[in-house]
Amino acid sequence: MPEMGLALGGGGVRGLVHIRVLAEFDRVGRRPCAIAGTSMGAIMGAMYASGMSAAEMEEHVREHVVMDDDRLSDILHKRRHLLKWAGAFVPELRGRGLVHADRLLEMVMGEVLDSSFEDLEVPLTVVATDYWTGEQVLFDTGPLKPAVKASMSVPGVFPPVERQGRVLVDGGIVNQVPFDLLADRCERVAAVDAGPAPRPGKSEPPGALDAVAGAFDIVQNRMLELKLERAGPDVLVRPRFKDIGLMDFSKVDDVFEQSAGEVARLGEYLQANLPEEGTAAQR
Numbered sequence: 001m002p003e004m005g006l007a008l009g010g011g012g013v014r015g016l017v018h019i020r021v022l023a024e025f026d027r028v029g030r031r032p033c034a035i036a037g038t039s040m041g042a043i044m045g046a047m048y049a050s051g052m053s054a055a056e057m058e059e060h061v062r063e064h065v066v067m068d069d070d071r072l073s074d075i076l077h078k079r080r081h082l083l084k085w086a087g088a089f090v091p092e093l094r095g096r097g098l099v100h101a102d103r104l105l106e107m108v109m110g111e112v113l114d115s116s117f118e119d120l121e122v123p124l125t126v127v128a129t130d131y132w133t134g135e136q137v138l139f140d141t142g143p144l145k146p147a148v149k150a151s152m153s154v155p156g157v158f159p160p161v162e163r164q165g166r167v168l169v170d171g172g173i174v175n176q177v178p179f180d181l182l183a184d185r186c187e188r189v190a191a192v193d194a195g196p197a198p199r200p201g202k203s204e205p206p207g208a209l210d211a212v213a214g215a216f217d218i219v220q221n222r223m224l225e226l227k228l229e230r231a232g233p234d235v236l237v238r239p240r241f242k243d244i245g246l247m248d249f250s251k252v253d254d255v256f257e258q259s260a261g262e263v264a265r266l267g268e269y270l271q272a273n274l275p276e277e278g279t280a281a282q283r
Helices: 012-027 040-049 054-064 072-077 079-088 101-114 144-151 208-230 249-258 260-273
Strands: 004-008 035-038 124-130 136-139 161-163 166-170 188-192 235-237
Touching (some): 004 040, 040 101, 040 124, 144 161, 144 166
Parallel strands (some): 004 035
Antiparallel strands (some): 124 166
């Protein structure tokens, strides 16, 4: 029976589409044989590989952000978590980042953050970039926290991570959707690109954070297009999100809605190519 690897790309809040993608694997009762993740893809990949189901991951997200259908009582119930969000958006000391990376990761990943790669139930590879050499740096052993933190460290938004004599930043600089890392390990590979759609016709100048994130999006999208011209995954999930910024956690429902068609297409592919083993995945 064929095994499928899963590559989860970066994209900030847009990367929450990975939850719905993982839900399709749960629905057919098959886990990926391995996961490779960049930035938000590394976060989501680590949570799932630790043993969480996609449903548990979505419930965790919904507890920490204000959703479109929340009532006042729901928001009041979440106030402790929302205060943690406010704390995460306090700049790091020495002015190296706009967002406090440790607080954000602790809130999003919880106890999973204290795990190691060796604790995971599914093999995981996390992608980061060496700031000074421009080299791709891969993590698949040791503690999860520094690897994931480095993978998501968009320069100017999060501070860089110093690890093993290197200064590490966001893995999307060198490998936004790391499906190539799975080609020799799995018979088939699915990949998820959580990038935004091009926005022709826009004319107003962006704000500071949008300018940094938007420049990243342009470079990463072009690099991915060149990579896909050479070789691609067996199936690519690419919703092409509109008007959802890197850190716009108020639009979680929009992420799920805009990706529904692409996720459904993946589900059909998995149903046809990964016959269910017994019953649906139980965690």
